[in-house]
Amino acid sequence: MCTISSLLFKLPSKILINILSRLPIPTILSCKCVCKPLLNLLSTPEFAASHLPLSTPGLLIRQFEYDTESCKIFQLEDESNELQHHNLHYNLVMEFDLRKSLGLSDYSLWSVGSVNGLVCLKSYGTEPYDAIYICNPITRQYIALPGIENDFVESPVFYEYGFGQSKISGQYKVVRNVHRHNDLPEERCSDIQNYECLVYTIGTRSWRSVETGPPFGHYHLSYSLFLNGNLHGFSQDYCGNTDMLISCFDLEAESFRPFPPPPPSRELRALGTLGILEECLCFLDNSSEFDGIIVIWVMKEYGVEESWTKQFVISNSEGLVGSYYDKVYPIKAFKDGDILLSWMNYNLFYFRNKTKTCQKLDLLIQDYLGSIDAIPHCSSFLSLKSFAGENVLLFSPAKLPVWPLKRPRSINHTRAGPNKFWANKVGIGRK
Structure with a gap:
């Protein structure tokens, strides 16, 4: 020594x-x-x-282009002062090819969620079922969840996955909702052929069936969001009177429970997404067809319907988001009221609350032609070996993560006008 x-x-x-x-x-x-x-x-x-x-909160950004699937983990330093500008400092913690690290070749991965540094991933490949993985990029460990017997392979099928931690026991759980139904809208409720909800507790090596909630259809409106020990999703009620609702699954009780509906929106109520900002559930109404306005409602008091508050109105998103039916997802709110958002897994953009303007944010992904998957992520050293009974594997040695020892980079928005991006001399601006 x-x-x-x-x-x-x-x-x-x-x-x-x-x-x-x-x-x-x-x-x-x-x-x-x-x-x-x-x-x-x-x-x-x-x-x-x-x-x-x-641990400093940050982002996990995965990029897809042709046969390349890279993964970058950033830490974000939220700094603000009395000056009329905001500096977004970030540090690239690590970069690696996640698909190759897991030893996958013909599979595409998608993020289900990230909790305490553990990332839940869902793969799409040639198998008749979705494979689920839990990994910790920092420790380079991962586990593959067991396949589900008698999986549904017929279409149309709706799947919804969620990942979170129970509030009292602290157990990490993956929840899988699925139902298969007739494709005719008028027969959806009467012709639901299979419907089930399964729960997997990390460390048990088995899926368990629990009581289902109302039949749903998410249409990629939002993922299952983990907050306050529950999973939330913005979905369509096939058999009820409400067009859209917020589903809530209690991870401790392993059951669905009623939850206040989203705030009143415009006629096209399906054009909205759920998100989490400052540990509060929020609803993004993107239903305006002509003016491009995005309204963000925030539930100030969890579970209280009367606490829905219209907090942000984004009206300068031209050139950053597509047509009105596209979806915008919130990622992070900063101390000065600015917001980082994602549009349809193609653009990251930054809303400045003081000037009410938007700017594209590249975060080392400039000139990228593929899609991106960006989720909040807080790196940790939690070992998957602490879950007894799991077969813990290590990332493939052929593609080890790269840990850059660099100073935090800074994106300065002082000189940026609406829909423009300016970066200091760190080589991250648009080419």
């Missing part, structure tokens, strides 16, 4: 863990290579638990 390491380990382990957990992730990963005692300490559940609340 080196002299520095010997001095460090004279400190009580709690103090040493507290110190090391405040280091940047690339530095922590480098410390794992110093000596075996440090590696063992940084691999303990105590260190993972100490680091998690100190």
Whole structure:
């Protein structure tokens, strides 16, 4: 053991863990290579638990183009001051090819959700069912969930997946809703042939059937959003009187429960998405056909219908989003009221609340011709080996993640006018 390491380990382990957990992730990963005692300490559940609340929230962005599927993880530093501008500082934590890291060749992956650094992925491939993976990019670990017997392969089929953590027991769970029905709109409710809800608790290696909620159809309006121990989805009620509703699945009780509907919107009520901003559920109404206005409603008090508040009106999105029926998803709200959003998995754009203008945000994906999948992500050192019974695998050594030791980059919006993008001299502007 080196002299520095010997001095460090004279400190009580709690103090040493507290110190090391405040280091940047690339530095922590480098410390794992110093000596075996440090590696063992940084691999303990105590260190993972100490680091998690100190981890800087960020983004996980996956890019798809032809046969390439790269993954980038960013940390975002939310800084604001009294000046009339906002600097978005970010740090590229790591970059890798997720599909090849999991040893997949003919599969396309899509993000179900991210909770405490664990990412749930759904694959589409040649198999007659969707394969589900849970991975931690920082620890380079992943598990493949067991396949589901008697899966539905006929069309039309609606699938909805969700990933979250139960509020009391702290168990991580994957929820799968599926139903197959007649394709004729007038016969949907009367001709639902199969409908089920399955739950998988990480560590049990088995799917369990639970009581279903009302038949649904999401039409890719929103994913199952994890908030306050529940999964939420904006869906269509096939058999009820309400056109659109918010489904709510309690991960602790493993049951659906009533939830207040979204706020009143325009005639085309289906043109909306759910999101989470500042730990509050929000609803984006994108139903305006002609004026391109996006209205963001925020549920200030969770579960209280009267707390829906119209908080943002975005009206300068021309050139950043497509036609009125396209969907916009919120990703992050900043301290000064600015918002980072995604349009139809093609563009990331930034809404400045003070000037009411929008700007395209490239985040090292400039001149990219494929689609993107961007979700909030908070990196952690939680080991999948802590889930007894799971077969934990490591990323393929052929494509190890790259951890760049670079200073945080800064996107300065001071000089940017509406629908324009300006970056400082860090090589991230448009070419």
